[in-house]
Amino acid sequence: MAGAAATALILTPGTAFADRGGGNAQGSGTQTSGNQRGGAIESLVTFSGSTGGGGRAKTGNVRPVGDWDPPACWYEPRTPDQFGKSVEDTYNETVNYPGQHGYAKTAVGQYRDKYKDGEYTDYNKDKADEGNWWVAVRDEDRWLEPEAQICDEQPFWVENGDDPGVPNAVTPEVLAELAYNRLQLPETEVTLAPEENTKVNLPTWAWLDKATFKEVDVTAQLNAGGLNIQATTTAKPVSLRLEPGTEDAETYPASGECAINDDGSIGEPYAKGKANQTPPCGLKYLRSSGDGTFKLQATVTWEVTWAGTGGAGGDLPNGEFGNEQAVIVQEIQSVNR
Structure with missing residues (x-):
């Protein structure tokens, strides 16, 4: 059964937005949980396959042997339209949320300005055939872990065919490690x-x-x-x-x-x-x-x-x-x- 991974988009490292009622207090690095309402970019990785045991059999997550864990965060590409929509949705939700702190509105406004009318123009939509934005997402179940903080790059532009140049850029091997974390084994x-x-x-x-x-x-x-x-x-x-x-x-x-x-x-x-x-x-x-x-x-x-x-x-x-x-x-x- 396919489904999107529950993740969070890192917006501006070092900036904290007010909690929006989803139960996640925002910490180091601004995050909007993928299962909260609003403009979060969820991971576009989908998962399908066996849960092992089937029917009414009890199952549980595999536990790695030794000192190893699947990635707690990684980077994925987004088209200019996708990236622009996520930023605009987050901006609108933040500024219109009742009782939102002024510093949060200022922070998200500055972030929006960078990609819309500042360092970049309209999210590079006129360059849609030339490249894509790469954004950092975190596994929602692990977003407070230190390992989830290493993907702290703000969204960045990558020309078609170029290496994103960051650790944990999504590859088939990264996908395999993410799938590992979702293996359900029979009791x-x-x-x-x-x-x-x-x-x-x-x-x-x-x-x-x-x-x-x-x-x-x-x-x-x-x-x-x-x-x-x-x-x-x-x-x-x-x-x-x-x-x-x-x-x-x-x-x-x-x-x-x-x-x-x-x-x-x-x-x-x-x-x-x-x-x-x-x-x-x-x-x-x-x-x-x-x-x-x-x-x-x-x-x-x-x-x-x-x-x-x-x-x-x-x-x-x-x-x-x-x-x-x-x-x-x-x-x-x-x-x-």
Whole structure:
């Protein structure tokens, strides 16, 4: 399902406009949230693809492994008409907003004058065939993070064919990283046998349904300002990590990492007649959980790759997603005669 990214346009670094009732206090760098009413320029990047799990299955965002995050801000092109409309809309909203502070009206007026009647003329509409404006947008969910402040350039003009010359200018790779941040992965609830509760020193089998844990992908596309690029980011499950929730337990295999099988499943369902076998994926508790439960943490590792316009592509950091589930462990009762 396609949709525009929720972002904010940076208008004038170092200038603060009054809050317009959308719940976002304006901070360093003037921003108008894309989901507030008025003249904000939202990102024109759209996203489509799998949410992983489908139907009523619970899903969640992938968590990158290691010290890496997708961009919190980036630059996109706009035609002179698009850029001009956004500035005019923001100007009109600001000056007409009831109770707006005078300094905000002055700031947005000076900003408008620069591109309309000052350093530039009418937003360079007479040069529409020669180039485009490039504007900075921020991910609305991260706009207060320090990483979102690095895109602090005021809108600038770029001739057709020229390099924008700024970090985080949108490319297929940037789109792939943005798509990474929108990957929805299925909730990691393993099936256990015994199902209701297990016993001390009894091997417990664990597995994941191959129909649920399959590749998921998200495609990000941008068609704006003469730029038409896209990238598809794909996550593939590669292993399941089991953490029993207590040190008094063993895992199968000993590392706790269950690799994916050739058919896409992880682990093996328990079947009658396997009671004396060691599960290929599972665990064994060495003491009772008493009146409580142990919190079994099951985490799937996903291998992430991308492919984009012009044959570009490569690897992105692995991702993880998991959750806890309660396990009751009882003592095996014996009867003495």
